[in-house]
Amino acid sequence: MNELLLLMKSELVITVIIFGLLFIKVGKGMSNDRLLPIIQLSLLANLIIGFFFNTEGNLFGDMFYTSPLIAFEKNILNLGVYLIALLNTDWLKKTANLAEFFLLMLSALLGMFCLISSGNLLIFYLALELATIPIAALANFDLDKKSSSEGAMKMILSSAFSSGILLFGISLIYGVTGTISFNELPLLADGSTLYTLAFIFLFSAFAFKLSIVPFHFWTADVYEGSPIAVTSFLSVISKGAIAFILLTVLYKVFLPLQQVWYLLLMILAAATMLVGNLFAMRQQNMKRFLAFSSIAQVGFILVGVSNGTEMGISSVIYFVLIYLFSNLAAFGVIAVISENTHKENINDYKGLYQTNPFLSWILALALFSLAGVPPTAGFFGKLFLLTAGGAKANFGFMIFATLNMIVSLYYYLRVTRAIFMDKNEKPIATIKTSAPVKLAMIICAAGIVLVGLMGWIFDYIQTLH
């Protein structure tokens, strides 16, 4: 019993919060102004608790597995959710169904926790669905916007399609090996064609969730339609969680197929970086822009994943942490501006620096970090991914990846150019940012500046293996 409490600590805390929210909702309710701080505090508590009592262990006969490394991954996600809750304070206060919003978001988070900790394909599938369906509901949260519902519909349909193929893959795997346990699968893999086929089917589900080209088409529409809080959740938390479990699945479960997935990752990483960048280049809407740029970032994550050793795991986790700070900061600024002015186009950002220097610097810092320009942490993140990916000394691929960094820099510069250089008769008026938003932005900025320079963070991740 004690072990159950300890090992499932993160999941249980989330569950407690979910139930708390349910009680409040079912009870006499509470005004947003009172409820939001409570939620934010409980998320903070959740984050803090996540750092203690982390041990390694199995539950339910290998169905659930956790370790300090996995706990760290969950902490990253916790941090992200906490920051999202802070950054979108303005929007959340106005939303009609605050409790439901967090109910859904935390349910998805719970799903992701189970996903990361899953020890067999069944739990994996269930958790994946739990992590997806609430998000589809969340995507529909802008009730008065048609594009919001459209995005949600596209998401749920595509994801059902992807789930179907995933299940097909799982059943094939079970058919070949007679097991669904992560621990047994690598031992029973027979290297047959059918097994490879099953793996590719299974992988397509990851590709779909991670928006890997050519399985990415839903991304832009959903990102654009959803409220920014949801978009940032999708592009950071959801991507991070899937990337984490992808590491486990590839490195542990499908280790015998390493040659297959190495090549697969190379092809898809190249395609993802290239197509993501090319699409991002000509986006006008900031959300769509970040959606495509996050596709390109996923391509980079795949470069790190292709490593196949602990270095790969560490570099991906480290990158997700940095990506979380950077992307959330960018989305935070967009959220503030969109909430106050309803402007989301890059052209609207012209001359922003004149009126909103603080927001401009945060956004610029975030974008430079996403582009991987030092001294921001994004530089270190990208560099370690490349270091991981370059372990096989495939120079051609490395050059391709770095050239993509240049293309991405080009479009990130487009935004900074609008902010700092372009002239505008009517720039966005000065916006007063509320304290929680400011706090979250400063946390993100600090993360962007410091995580890279504090090398011990990477070392710490390395020690968690």
Place this chain on the structure above:
Amino acid sequence: MNVLLFLGLPLLTALAVLLSRSKQQVRVIALIGSLLQIVLALLLLFAFRAERAGNNTAQFLFEQQYPLIQSLNIHFHFGVDGISVSMILLTALVVVAGVLVSWNVEKMTKEFYFLLLLLALGAYGFFISLNLFILFFFLEISVIPKYLLIGIWGSGKKEYCANKLVLMLMFGSALILVGMLGLYFIGGHEFDLVNLSQIIIEPARQTILFPLLFVGFGVFTALFPLHTWVPDGHSSAPTAGSMFLAGISMKLGGYGCLRVAIYLLPEGAKQYADIIILLSSIAILYGAFVTMMQRDLKYINAYSSISHVGFSLLAMGMLTQTAITGALMQMISHGLMTALFFAVIGMIYDRTHTRMVDEMGGLMKVMPFITTVLFIVGLCSLGLPGLSGFVAEMTVFVGSWQNDDLFHRIATIAAAMSIVVTAVYILRAVTRTAMGPITNSDFAELKDAHWNEKWAAIILLAGIISIGIAPGWLNDLLAPGAEIISNRIAGK
């Protein structure tokens, strides 16, 4: 002496600038900070000479090491040899001159100086780093400041030029990055310059890695044909920005070519030396001829930079000790000279509001100080003895001539011929600007240099002349470093 001061001082100054209240405060703090940098650089010079005089023969002095990421074997590793000391001196001089000439920047003064100091920080960090990762980090740190400096405070097609400059430099960085990671894996998970220099890398690997690193750093130093960011970037940057770009940034590339590409991959250097010589000879002549056709003073200086930097690349390709010393001298001389040239062009532009040679004339009569400096710089550029340009180019030619086969001889002669073309364009530009009657009646009322401009010019001139008259001290600094590199090439 603690070389970390070179990181701490600019950083502190930059932070102080951020916290200051008025524009005047910003300027004064930046000036004090940059003057302290000169003092520090001179102290370093003396400390270094004292150590060497005391027979401390270690390759790098004042070494310090701190772990950054132990699991990847990445350390902060700092230290200096004669080459870095002289580069640091160059940086300090250009920084203070840049701060001085920007005294009248009114638009976002605080941000301007902050970015300027960030650039300086990057340059210092680059020159004292002995770890490839850290070196690369500092190389890249200047990307954002460069972009914003050109894009916000620049002139002309500034956005386009800023974009082009940053993207092309990033292209160079991308190649460096790949080459660097290649070294890391081949050298057994090692980024440390000193440790890597102990490792013998098989020639086949060097064949792949050398072009990546050399071309990568080469982009920074305007290696033909990847030089097109130079004219556009320099001409649209604000004065101090151009000074930094030409005076310091391009030197980062040259230093990298030498310290990283050639030093760590001597076999690769030998394999590609002829191509380097070919490209740089082309750059020298081609740059000179293209300069001849320019009408805009900034373009003249920018294109002539391509030609001048070509000398140092040419000398690197020659691989002899004298040539490498010459390459380094040329880098320093060119750094001082172009920085001053851009400063003077900025001063003229501030007054006449044109940079077109044809629209000027007779400026000597209204601004004797500025035009005199322009003359001196021009003469330095065309290699007049007594100024640094002559010393550097002479060393390059002597070093190049030491290779006695036909190919090297032809390349050397071709490069030497460019001096004639240089004389044509420099003299034409300078005389048209300064001499003759005052063509535009608006110019008659113009004022000569202000105190800040005078000091900026004097500080850089001091460098140019002290190298020109007494090159011995510089040679003492550079030659031992060059010897280590050339010995490694020769396999000693």
Place this chain on the structure above:
Amino acid sequence: MMFALGVSKYGGEEGLGYTASLFHLFTHALFKALLFLGAGAVIHAVHSNEMKDMGGLRTKMPITHLTFLIACLAIAGVPPFAGFFSKEEILLAAYQHNQPIYWIALLTSGLTAFYMFRLYFNIFWSKPFQGHKEHHGEGGFVMMLPLILLAIGAAFAGFIPFGTLVSSDGKELASHFHLSFSIAPVALGLIGIFVAMYLYKTENNQPNRLATSLGGLYKAAYHKFYMDEVYLFVTKKLLFNLIGKPAAWFDKTIVDGMVNLTGAGTQVVSESIKKWQSGKVQAYAIYFLTSLILLTVLFIYIW
């Protein structure tokens, strides 16, 4: 000088040319500098570079006149002025080395005497002075002192035993002085001087008649044998138009164009794949399935 160096050989007696050239370099520095300073003083006085604006200045500027004369005598190789000794050694070196060259040199030295004295007579004699009324005469002490110092040098430097100081191999080289050898150059120099005197001492039309009779040669010489035009042609026409312009064009269009093309090309590709993102969810499903099949084919059948 260069000439002397050319006829020299290294070491001993053969190294005469080396010593001679340096000796001449030394004396030449003195009287040439003197000539330039003198000319400067004259220009300063009459505010013109043109010889036709000058004339009859000998009374107005006596010191300049005297020093200029010394310089001219020195350069013409009239004994005992400095130029005589050094030129003598050069000619001797040439004589020992190569006879025809010696003759050319000799002739040239005669010509030198002629043109220097043409200058001298034109400036200081010729027509009477016709400058500004308020002519300020010679410059002050500051201008005259260097003239005088250099004149002393030009007059007496020839007596320095130069061979003992400088030689090609560091050994002393005794000066040779053959009276008989000097006759020819001195005579030629004097002839040059007298011809110049005859033609230019007073204003007359002799020179013009001579000019017409010499025809093309005079014209070519007047235009400095078109050397300037050749230089101008080479720099302006050849360097600028044939190399500079194409190079600048190449840089702007081809090299820079390549860079811009990379950017533009990326943009075009980006534009052309826009239609993939159609917004139709059924299309997305088809893409999904097609990609899946392609990957399967790749990994199962091809790889």
